[in-house]
Structures are given as C-alpha cells and as structure tokens.
Amino acid sequence: MLIGIDASRALRARRTGTERYSLELINALLALESHHRIRLYVPATPQFDLFHSGAELVTLPGRRLWTHARLGPHTRRHPPDVLFVPSHVLPLVGPPRTVVTVHDLGYEHFPHAHPRRERLYLRWSTRRHASVATRIITDSEASKQDLVTMYGADPDRIHVVYPAPDPHLRREPDEGRVQYVRSSYGIPPGADYILHVGTIHPRKNLARLVDAFASLIDRLPERDLHLVLAGGMGYEGEKLRQKVVQMGLSDRVRFPGYVRVHDLAALYTGAACYALPSLNEGFGFPALEAQACEIPLVCARSSSLPEVAGEGALYFDPLDVESLTDALMRVLSDSALAATLVAKGRDNLQRFSWQKAAAETLRVLELAASS
Known part of the structure; x- marks a missing residue:
C-alpha cells in the first residue's frame, strides 16, 4: 500500500500544536515496521534530518493555497492508495480515499475568539471533511463528539487517536x-x-x-x-x-x-x-x-x-x-x-506514546485504503 502524507505543516520552523503533531506522527509512522510505502508531499525541500529515513519525498513548490493548488491536483493525477492530511484541510480535488485529522472545533464553541474569515473557512472545511473524508481522526473523544453533534458526522467513520508529548521532554536536572x-x-x-x-x-x-x-x-x-x-x-x-x-x-x-x-x-x-x-x-x-x-x-x-x-x-x-x-x-x-x-x-x-499513536493511525489508514 502506498500512503501519501501532507507533510507541509511539519516543515515550519516555529511549531505549535498541529505542526508538532504532524512531525512527531510522521516520524513515528516511518519508524514502524511495515511493508507499506510512505510518500511525503512538501512545498519545499526539508532540512536533511527532519524526517526519519524510509520515506519518498515529493516536492511541490508553492506557497499560497498550496494544499488546493499543488497537493490536490498532483494526488489526483498520481493517487496514493490513501492520502493522510494531519492538519485539518483536505484539498478540493484529490485521490478517492482520504484520512484527515480534525483537531478541534473551538471556533464553534467560542466564535468571537476567531477572526470572521478564519472562522468561516474552518467551518466550511471541517463540514466538508465530515461529509467527504473516507475516515476522520480526532485527538480526543470530546472532538469526536463535537463532529457528531455539530456537523452530523458518522461516528463509525471517526477514530480517536491520542497524540503524545515530545518523548525527549523531561524535567531538567541541571x-x-x-x-x-x-x-x-x-x-x-x-x-x-x-x-x-x-x-x-x-x-x-x-x-x-x-x-x-x-x-x-x-x-x-x-x-x-x-x-x-x-x-x-x-x-x-x-x-x-x-x-x-x-x-x-x-x-x-x-x-x-x-x-x-x-x-x-x-x-x-x-x-x-x-x-x-x-x-x-x-x-x-x-x-x-x-x-x-x-x-x-x-x-x-x-x-x-x-x-x-x-x-x-x-x-x-x-x-x-x-x-x-x-x-x-x-x-x-x-x-x-x-x-x-x-x-x-x-x-x-x-x-500516551507516539509509537502507539502511529500504530493506531496506520490501522485507520489501512481501513480507509480498503474501503
């Protein structure tokens, strides 16, 4: 099976939650003993040691609307068996089988805390995922329940996979x-x-x-x-x-x-x-x-x-x-x-561990690819 992954968020120099999630999960997937091929799509060449060995890299240069203008058309022409997007937004066009991680629906709970344009875009894209993604991953049962109650998503298509903290983060002894x-x-x-x-x-x-x-x-x-x-x-x-x-x-x-x-x-x-x-x-x-x-x-x-x-x-x-x-x-x-x-x-x-998260994510990707 060929697994395609949108790795664009992992390339950001200043990583907050979703960027760290993308990088850690991608590397944990690469570290699994698996017969599957993994292909990473990126908008620019990453630093040499960012990803574990074993991945195919496909560089699709671009910045604005990269997901919709570059990733989507490329994966439509050259589809992997399943495309995994770890950070919210599926391309408008793409391969037939997709998995997306929806991290939260905080913009629905507290709309005043988000600029109007951002709120409308998140609402549109997440509603779309709820209807078109082959499978959806959420970080928590709370987010899964939000998707079901707010957007009518099918709970059987939603899988809760807990992320983990940085495995190297420990109390500083010095x-x-x-x-x-x-x-x-x-x-x-x-x-x-x-x-x-x-x-x-x-x-x-x-x-x-x-x-x-x-x-x-x-x-x-x-x-x-x-x-x-x-x-x-x-x-x-x-x-x-x-x-x-x-x-x-x-x-x-x-x-x-x-x-x-x-x-x-x-x-x-x-x-x-x-x-x-x-x-x-x-x-x-x-x-x-x-x-x-x-x-x-x-x-x-x-x-x-x-x-x-x-x-x-x-x-x-x-x-x-x-x-x-x-x-x-x-x-x-x-x-x-x-x-x-x-x-x-x-x-x-x-x-919590990234090894466990990667194994559970892989099972979701296998389910999606066989749909």
Whole structure:
C-alpha cells in the first residue's frame, strides 16, 4: 500500500500544536515496521534530518493555497492508495480515499475568539471533511463528539487517536541550566512563577488568568510571584498586554514570546506550577508537558482537558475567576497536594506514546485504503 502524507505543516520552523503533531506522527509512522510505502508531499525541500529515513519525498513548490493548488491536483493525477492530511484541510480535488485529522472545533464553541474569515473557512472545511473524508481522526473523544453533534458526522467513520508529548521532554536536572533559561526569559532570580505556554489568543482564556493572578498576589503578599505567558502573539494578543499594563502588573506578568524547543524543559522545570485555563482544546499538549516536567498542573474542566490530564491535575471552572484563583492558591500553598499531583501526572503519562499513536493511525489508514 502506498500512503501519501501532507507533510507541509511539519516543515515550519516555529511549531505549535498541529505542526508538532504532524512531525512527531510522521516520524513515528516511518519508524514502524511495515511493508507499506510512505510518500511525503512538501512545498519545499526539508532540512536533511527532519524526517526519519524510509520515506519518498515529493516536492511541490508553492506557497499560497498550496494544499488546493499543488497537493490536490498532483494526488489526483498520481493517487496514493490513501492520502493522510494531519492538519485539518483536505484539498478540493484529490485521490478517492482520504484520512484527515480534525483537531478541534473551538471556533464553534467560542466564535468571537476567531477572526470572521478564519472562522468561516474552518467551518466550511471541517463540514466538508465530515461529509467527504473516507475516515476522520480526532485527538480526543470530546472532538469526536463535537463532529457528531455539530456537523452530523458518522461516528463509525471517526477514530480517536491520542497524540503524545515530545518523548525527549523531561524535567531538567541541571539547576544551572534552569537558572540560565529563567534569566534569558526575563524572570527575576528567586521569584516563583506560574507558567503558561501557548499562542496568546482569546480561546486560551488568559484574561481570566491575569485577573486570578492579580487576586493571588493580594492573598500572598509575602511571595515574589510572577506570571509567565510564553508564546507568540495571536488574534487580539495585544489587548491582553494592554490589560496587564492597565492593571499595573507589567512588572509581574511576563510575555517572553515564542519559547525555543531546547529551552522548554528548563522553563517548565523552574515553574511553581502550570496553569491551563483554556476554554476549549482538542487535546492540550501543555498538560502532558507539565506532567512530563513534574510540576503541578492546574487545569480547566473543559472540552478534552480532563480526558487528557486524568487524575494528574487540580481542576477549576474556566469561566469562574474565583475558582481559578482558589485552585492556584491551593497548589502554591499545599506542598503535599502539589507532590500528589506530580505523582499522578507521572502515572497519567504512561497512557500516551507516539509509537502507539502511529500504530493506531496506520490501522485507520489501512481501513480507509480498503474501503
């Protein structure tokens, strides 16, 4: 069987959730012992060590509308047995059998958190997938249920395959390295900090996190407590920065920008806790990253997050600032509770691996190819 994969997202230099998903899953599929051929379609030549050996590379130069203008027509003329698109958008034309990963429908739950053009495009493309894809993969049962209830997708065509955190991400044992990374991201020496990593976007619910942090520092005046909101500026990100200035918190709330991959472990390790207040997540990689780095996780009881974080998190109502403040207060004040959350998080991680995700994805691709 010839498996074609849209590998375009994996080529991006600054990878967030869907880009990391694409790269890790593609490499895990290539590492499987299988008699199938794998062909990767890319818009440009990748760096030599990006993908594991064993794949055929087809370069289709282009940038704008690459999926529809280049990938689709090529795979229509030279069809693989099944085309796999790991990040949302199937080409308008393409081979007869396709599998697509739909990561979430957050734009339906919180439409105001997305620009109108983006929201309309996501709604159109995902509805189309629900009707034309041979099989659909989702990252969670929550996203599967959204597809069924919102778009009427056939549940028998939808397969839940859990992703995994970076297998190399672990607690940083070198205290000197932790201190160096803290300093390079502007965190004062000796300060405790609450960490959030992700694009600064309304769906991440960071405005309520800032409000909760303001209450928290009033409750814990003896602690030099900071909030680190690491990640690129997304839609309406500057509004959050302005809110911080207006609240007089500029010396306590940090926006260090995108975190380099090799700095992640140290940045997580140095944190007093991780706060994940998202209103909607299709999976929520940072929950597992915090657990991998053995820091206590404070997590919203929303969408897929309880499904993913399991018992290794202290949950709160993401629409209730007081609930979030109380959860942070408990974790920062109760070392026994924090240690219990870390231990349960360590146990929770055993449910996830890219090898398992690749094996389950391959079974879905085989089903689609035989349809």
